[in-house]
Amino acid sequence: MHLDHATAYPERHTHGAGPLRADGSRRALRIGLGGPVGSGKTATVAALCRALRAELSMAVVTNDIYTREDAEFLLREAVLPPERITAVETGACPHTAIRDDISANLEAVEELEEALGPLDLVLVESGGDNLTATFSRGLVDAQVFVIDVAGGDDIPRKGGPGVTTADLLVVNKTDLAPHVGSDLDRMARDAADQRGPLPVVFQSLRGADGVAPVAAWVREQYAAWAAR
DSSP states (O other): OOOOOOOOOOOOOOOOOOSBOTTSOBOOEEEEEEOSTTSSHHHHHHHHHHHHTTTSOEEEEEEESSOOHHHHHHHHHTSSOGGGEEEEEOSSOHHIIIIIOOHHHHHHHHHHHHHHOSOSEEEEEOOSOOTTOOOOTTTOSEEEEEEEGGGOTTHHHHOOHHHHHOSEEEEEOGGGHHHHTOOHHHHHHHHHHHHTTSOEEEOOTTSSSTTHHHHHHHHHHHHHHHTO
């Protein structure tokens, strides 16, 4: 027997943390990056660090279930000084530490700000998760969801709150589209149908523009944050 019922997505918390730290100083803008395993989140974080580190005081918090692999990649690539990169081992499904119990990530962010002094921007990278992954607004001020064309050009059509509600959707690895049979025009139409006015960026980190459109979006978020 078929039961007709609405899809129940996990709640996306809308109550954000205040802009001030306990001492009254302005805290850093926090941007979360989520997406499926292998979509290119860590590579995007690395590229953003390279693009923005000369103009913004930055730090990064990575999340992995049992390892520090993503943080170690960023350290090997020397995208920021080592003291500006820290790792959270979630010990459970990645979305738990970014949406349900955010205490470990909040502590990591706050420790970075205490150690480094005033920061402009903290990037919080989730461990690889599925299309339901979202960040608590108590943890981040804006969120980016990264998918890649090798995962199938039907991903935007499948939706899920990661795709439909993220402040920015990044369709990554567009250079692979001819090799995996993905239709970028179809992905763009489906993403627009799912997201309405919310922005979508198609990127290849191997291309000439690379992460530039995403970096421009981050600059816009920071300018709005600094003007509050």
